[in-house]
Amino acid sequence: MKKWFFILLLSFLFSNVSAQNEHISSFNALTVTYKFHPKFFLYGEGQLRGIEDYSYPDYYEIKGGIGYNLTKNHKPFIGIGRYVTYKSHSLDKEEFRVWLQDVIDLKSGKFKFENRFRAEKSWFYDPQKDLHSDRYRFRYRLNISVPLNSESVKPGTVFANVYDEIFFVTEKPSFARNRVYGGIGYQIDENFGIASGYLWQREFAKSGNKNLHFLYLALNLTIDDSDDKNYNFPGAD
DSSP: OHHHHHHHHHHHHHHHHHHTTOOEEEEEEEEEEEEOSSSEEEEEEEEEEESSBTTBOOEEEEEEEEEEOSBTTEEEEEEEEEEEEEETTEEEEEEEEEEEEEEEEEEETTEEEEEEEEEEEEEEEETTTTEEEEEEEEEEEEEEEEESSSSSOOTTOEEEEEEEEEEEESSSSSEEEEEEEEEEEEEOSSSEEEEEEEEEEEEOOTTOOEEEEEEEEEEEEEEEOSSSOOOOOOOOO
């Protein structure tokens, strides 16, 4: 029954994308979390996306930062990153971003509810017009995850997660984006984990709204020699 439900869900998804003359894009990520102190950790991430063409990357980002384990379930973070977009194989936009973030986890049985709050400041450069601009953006994400074959995420665990993230900016329209994700992952061993799923992204703009559909694939590396390990799956960001 579950198998047929999953097949019907995928059929509905792809027929709906096709009916709207939209297409599937690629979203690939490599993340590294290094816990170098009982309270502090470093985080880095690289991304490649094929937005216009699934097999040809036209967007990349590289970012990282430092976080602090205020408690086991409360992790403030500060980060920086560079983001680059291409169109027709030419550089279209560059972005430099800094952000402050707070993550608060709540647990109920096997379920973990991650509440992520983020405030961002971005500086943009458009090389085609030689134009500089900046932006403030605010984000909130509720990410729900659950291990499927164990009581907690550990080596050998298969898990599922879904989330919804909303984006607000200071200019109009203030509600700029909505992301909805659903997928599964597998913690291979103490260091490596993989995750994959479907991400729907709705863009709101004065010129018109736009839907993006991504197949997400990520490899997560955790470096943590402590006895109290906490496997982190950041999700599409």
